[in-house]
Amino acid sequence: MNKLNRQQLQIVDAMAAGRITDNAPVTVLQIGEGNFLRGFFDWMVQTSRQQGLFRGGVAVTQPRPSGKPKIEALNEQDRLYTLVLRGIDEGKPVERREIVSVFAEAFDPYDDWQRMIRLAVSPELKLVVSNTTEAGLVYRPETLTEGEPIVSFPGKIAYLLYRRYLEYEGAADRGLLFLPCELLERNGDALKESVLQYAADWGLPEAFREWVRTANRFLNSLVDRIVAGYPDEEQAEAWFAEWGYRDELLCVAEPYHLWAIEGEPELDELLPFASAGLNVVWTDSLQPYRERKVRILNGAHTLMTPLGILSGTEHVRELMEHEKLGSFVRSTVREEIIPSLPYLQEEMNAYAEVVFDRYMNPYVRHRLADIAMNSVSKFKARLLPSLEHYVQSGQSIPSGLAKGLAALLRYYRVRREGNEYRGAAFDGRAYTVRDDAAVLEVMAAEWEEAQRTGEAPRRTAERLLACEKLWGTNLAQWPGLTEKVEQAWAEWTKEEQA
Numbered sequence: 001m002n003k004l005n006r007q008q009l010q011i012v013d014a015m016a017a018g019r020i021t022d023n024a025p026v027t028v029l030q031i032g033e034g035n036f037l038r039g040f041f042d043w044m045v046q047t048s049r050q051q052g053l054f055r056g057g058v059a060v061t062q063p064r065p066s067g068k069p070k071i072e073a074l075n076e077q078d079r080l081y082t083l084v085l086r087g088i089d090e091g092k093p094v095e096r097r098e099i100v101s102v103f104a105e106a107f108d109p110y111d112d113w114q115r116m117i118r119l120a121v122s123p124e125l126k127l128v129v130s131n132t133t134e135a136g137l138v139y140r141p142e143t144l145t146e147g148e149p150i151v152s153f154p155g156k157i158a159y160l161l162y163r164r165y166l167e168y169e170g171a172a173d174r175g176l177l178f179l180p181c182e183l184l185e186r187n188g189d190a191l192k193e194s195v196l197q198y199a200a201d202w203g204l205p206e207a208f209r210e211w212v213r214t215a216n217r218f219l220n221s222l223v224d225r226i227v228a229g230y231p232d233e234e235q236a237e238a239w240f241a242e243w244g245y246r247d248e249l250l251c252v253a254e255p256y257h258l259w260a261i262e263g264e265p266e267l268d269e270l271l272p273f274a275s276a277g278l279n280v281v282w283t284d285s286l287q288p289y290r291e292r293k294v295r296i297l298n299g300a301h302t303l304m305t306p307l308g309i310l311s312g313t314e315h316v317r318e319l320m321e322h323e324k325l326g327s328f329v330r331s332t333v334r335e336e337i338i339p340s341l342p343y344l345q346e347e348m349n350a351y352a353e354v355v356f357d358r359y360m361n362p363y364v365r366h367r368l369a370d371i372a373m374n375s376v377s378k379f380k381a382r383l384l385p386s387l388e389h390y391v392q393s394g395q396s397i398p399s400g401l402a403k404g405l406a407a408l409l410r411y412y413r414v415r416r417e418g419n420e421y422r423g424a425a426f427d428g429r430a431y432t433v434r435d436d437a438a439v440l441e442v443m444a445a446e447w448e449e450a451q452r453t454g455e456a457p458r459r460t461a462e463r464l465l466a467c468e469k470l471w472g473t474n475l476a477q478w479p480g481l482t483e484k485v486e487q488a489w490a491e492w493t494k495e496e497q498a
């Protein structure tokens, strides 16, 4: 059977009315080849194109050298992929398939840095969208060597903007609009600050920094859609047989979507998603949207993942249906996370119930292993603020959140095997942990030390919690936390030995 290709696109022409002509100007640079942008942003571009509201094309590049295979796979499929939206929408089952065809270019910036620069200085370019996870939108000092690709995502943006600034001699109307989709608080501001930091580190002129601030817009936004990515093999094969083509970039997402963007509604002219009928909200305050979503929906995901994997469950729905694990998640959200939020409790409860329904979506098999990537930074952004609320207000540490942290630490009990860091579940089965090398090295070293010295678990918990490199603060000083972590470990050790 053939892979998805342009001919195929013609066969399903009717459904691909938003397809791109090969000579469409590239108005969007996308940094991120991952599932999320393909299941969210690119689908929005396609939807707007189908209505004649958006005319440009998207150039997609990967933010890390390791993302190259996806870019290659995309090119092998004429830059097309299939998106399946499946779920319950207003009480009714929905299943829609669409071939997304918004990519005018897909290339590896590490292979062809000059191409990246040409794109950055293009007069057609208007928008830069990204999703590099919370671990990617981070400032890490980096040297600028002319002619060589910049490794980090914000470093790339700093250099590319500098080239654009030089190209147009600082013209005020040549700036770009940035829409980082990483789930970080004030993601636009975070990107701008990192860019300015690199500019200062590299000794770029103050006039350039001023141009970054005044001629460019870095919008803060909050995205919400569960994009599960590639389905399980059995489902994928059944679909390929039905459709008559194979698609390595097949992506499955729920129909629900929300993009709350801090900015004036007039920006809809540049980004005509709300006009296309999509659930895109222009707002002057993201805070309530953000906190509700990150602390409840993402927080519960990050809470369930380590314990779920350690217990041998694979998918969100399976975990939510599990008697003990499902009720652990629900009660921690209802009794610990929601009371830590400064908003109307009924509204938060109503939102949480919708989230639990979304988790139970019978059509989306959202893998815990996927959610688990970079769990340490996710825990810090999504769950630590809830835990901190109790510490700050002098209340005792709640058990569910402490158990979640204990599970996270136990999940990161890893050893290095070749290029991978592997841990063992309660039943001894091995799994791979994906996180920043620095995080994995610290975790592996701390656990190795525990094993080497045969120290008491309390001491190990204390050392891990005290590790400021991991948490940015000394968590061992939070009253009662070390004891609760140790207690949770002791219970699991008993279960493992039983």
Ligand SMILES: NC(=O)c1ccc[n+]([C@@H]2O[C@H](COP(=O)([O-])OP(=O)(O)OC[C@H]3O[C@@H](n4cnc5c(N)ncnc54)[C@H](O)[C@@H]3O)[C@@H](O)[C@H]2O)c1
Residues within 6 Å of the ligand: 031, 032, 033, 034, 035, 036, 037, 062, 063, 064, 066, 067, 131, 132, 133, 134, 135, 136, 137, 153, 181, 182, 183, 223, 224, 225, 226, 227, 228, 229, 436
């Ligand atoms: N999948 C969803 O349901 C969903 C929904 C909302 C937001 N998100 C956002 O998407 C991220 C996960 O993306 P996905 O679901 O597309 O997964 P994915 O694995 O398909 O893609 C992850 C992307 O992030 C990049 N990346 C990972 N670590 C990086 C690092 N250290 N530096 C630079 N780039 C890095 C990868 O190269 C890839 O482009 C989340 O962290 C979140 O910010 C996802």
Ligand SMILES: O=P(O)(O)OC[C@@H](O)[C@@H](O)[C@H](O)[C@H](O)CO
Residues within 6 Å of the ligand: 036, 133, 183, 223, 224, 225, 226, 227, 297, 298, 301, 302, 370, 371, 372, 373
């Ligand atoms: O995408 P991640 O890996 O940052 O986090 C996993 C999930 O919490 C996340 O993808 C949610 O499904 C999503 O944020 C829903 O909008």
